Amino acid sequence: MTRMRATATGFIAVLLWALLALFTVGSAPVPPLQLTAMSFAIGGAIGLLWTLLGGGYNRLRRVGWKVYAFGTIGLFGYHFFYFSALRLAPPAQAGLIAYLWPLLIVLMSGLLPGERLRAGHLIGGALGFAGAALIILGDGAELGAGALPGFGLALVCAFFWSGYSVLSRRIGHAPTETVAIFCLATAVLSALAHVTLEQTAWPDSSIGWASVAALGIGPVGLAFYVWDIGVKQGDIQLLGVASYAAPLLSTLALILAGLAAPTPNLLVAAALITGGAALAAWASTRRSSDAPIQT
Template sequence: MATLYGLMAIGLWGTLALLGTVTANIPAFQLLSLCFTLSAIIIVIKRIAVKKPVFTKPTLTLTQWLFGITGLFGFHFCYFMALKFAPVIEVSLIVYLWPLLLATLVANKQSRFRALIGGGLGFIGIAFIIVGNGELTLNSEYRIGYLLAVICAVIWGSYSWFLSTSNNDVEDIAWLSAAVALLALIAHWLFETSYWSFSLSEWGGILLLGLGPVGGAFYLWDIALKKGNQQLLASLSFSTPLISSVILAIAGFNAWSANIIIALALILSGAIIANMKIKPAVIKASN
């Protein structure tokens, strides 16, 4: 069941691009602050529903606070900053090195090579989606953006790995969300101009983002990496851009492309290789 939660989180992240088209006019950090506020409210509503105390002391250690805030806020901060210094295609592709990093971190010594091969195939698969028929040009003038994108990948891969080793209560994500909402609000004041003339569709987009890919999905991911099949989840994380492409194509924002089929084949092949169980050879002793 925990692995299914992880697949649900991946599916929710696949809706991010579509919901992003609805909220495109909202400054990034302002939107992030609103979404993480909703993420924290999820647990408040849950506790009211089950008649539990609304506010309880978090069980997070200092290390868990640091990893949690760095993972949830640091990732988004570096991503938004990377987009200011480099084109979105290159940034997106570099950021999606994180499933490859996660796959190698959660693999044991016997399966690490297969994890690298499978992750490599998955990465090639998402390149067909992200780059598409466009042009990928790594230009030295964008090196700051590339560096920030690499930091994004390291942050999210490391944070996801840390979740698999951590024993904090999943509801503590609400406290982390509140902290991230505050930091995002500060970043908004520093870097952006406020925009509050939200249309009804924008309010809907904010609500869906906060309940889904920029909120609720983090609770699901936390449970999945603590109790689910971490290697499989790392492999299938490559499918997020694929899901986005399919959803955008269905909604009429993207054209259907053979790249979708190629990406699907590569991602599934990579997942099969990375999760293949090799039976140890049995050596019979001679009499």
């Protein structure tokens, strides 16, 4: 697979994550950790079925336990710390801090063998973060000091996902089928955390159940498989900057569904995110980005 095609495949994850908020709203009143367990169970089961039908069982057997531990810690750790941060700090501010992960991917990817971090990637990442901030903090809220534990957990969350994404490149030999095991293990750990920290609540309508299923198939299913391909074989800096399109597209999806109202900030945010992605893409074209990745 060429670098360009792998990058495009990874961007499918960003498009799917744009539907995360819409389906999460539709799944109410299911609490976060229970929803994580349910959706990851669906995503993992589908991935495992795909693996077995495709004859990938032997590939899974050849993967060491450290790879499975790494993937599970990455997926579960991100979601656990994200939801914990939202419990201890205002959601908008905590969400913005957590959304430092695309910029951290851009910065950390410069340490990878064969990768070169350019000024266009850094500036593009900063513009994307500014655009995301306009959306997430659209009500004019400021980062206060009253919920520092929550803000700290949000920062840990950002490092978890960026670290998972960048280090996935270092274990590029591990087949994408391993993500199915990551998802199933994350479902089990999320279920245990749910039983400990939350009250169980099931969807109370057909729309609710459909939203849970859609989450497991898309944003918490297919998204992680295509993201794995993108970060292992694609342009990881460009993917990092392009990830700032997720909150923009998510807001647009909510507006189209009648669950949010358009604001002037949205146009400015769109310009910043689009400009940042374009700048990062220009920086990436300065190298032979369409050369096949040797694995």
